[in-house]
Amino acid sequence: MTRPARNLTVLAADGVVATDRSAFLEATVRQVTTERIITDVETVVEALLDRERIAPTDVGDRVAVPHATTSAVSNVTVIVSRPATPVRFSDRGEPVSLVVILLVPDGETATYTPVFAAVARTLLDDEVREALREASDPEELRRQFAHAVDRELAVMEE
Numbered sequence: 078m079t080r081p082a083r084n085l086t087v088l089a090a091d092g093v094v095a096t097d098r099s100a101f102l103e104a105t106v107r108q109v110t111t112e113r114i115i116t117d118v119e120t121v122v123e124a125l126l127d128r129e130r131i132a133p134t135d136v137g138d139r140v141a142v143p144h145a146t147t148s149a150v151s152n153v154t155v156i157v158s159r160p161a162t163p164v165r166f167s168d169r170g171e172p173v174s175l176v177v178i179l180l181v182p183d184g185e186t187a188t189y190t191p192v193f194a195a196v197a198r199t200l201l202d203d204e205v206r207e208a209l210r211e212a213s214d215p216e217e218l219r220r221q222f223a224h225a226v227d228r229e230l231a232v233m234e235e
Contacts, residue, residue: 085192086114087226089219090158091212098133098166099126102143105158105178113151120149121180133167140200141166144179144193146186153188154180155196157209157222175200175209177222195229 090108095101103122106115115121124145128134135141156178163172177196181189199205205225212218 084152085226085230086112086152086154087219087223088112088114088154088156089215089222090156091215091218092161093158094161095164098129098164101158101160101164101176102126102178105156105176108158109156114154115150115180117149121145121147124149124180125178129166133169135166135170135173136197136200137170138200138206139163139171139174140206141173141176142179142193142196142200143176144181144189146181146183146189148183150180150182152182153185153192154178155192155222155226156180157218159210159212159218175206191230191233195226195233198229199225 088109090105093101093104093108095104102125106118106121110118124147125143128145129143134143158176163174165172179193179196208221209218212221
């Protein structure tokens, strides 16, 4: 079986300064736009906020997983991000210190579910979450998450 996201790109944004969810999402996306995978920051942020309006994406354990399909990404992209200080994603939970954003190009909805499942399963692991929170820099953050999600995708192939 072919991996659901053979072209999965994992990016990292660290120390993102923002006081609320909207500002955090925008600052995170802007921080990684140098990678040329995101073609329009405003379109991506609006897609993420549209999804947040349906239901906040904080999932507990101080983690949020905002996700959206958009025409403004060239391939399936995950951005693992840490705010400089925890950011509140909803009124129901505590502020988050780890955010994993999933962006899938419009038209690739068959990819959306398996990648989201792999991201979710990765974040269920206490050791992975702790390692991500303790990563020394954005490259280590990116590398650790990429390795962990790749393991989950491999398990899903079996």
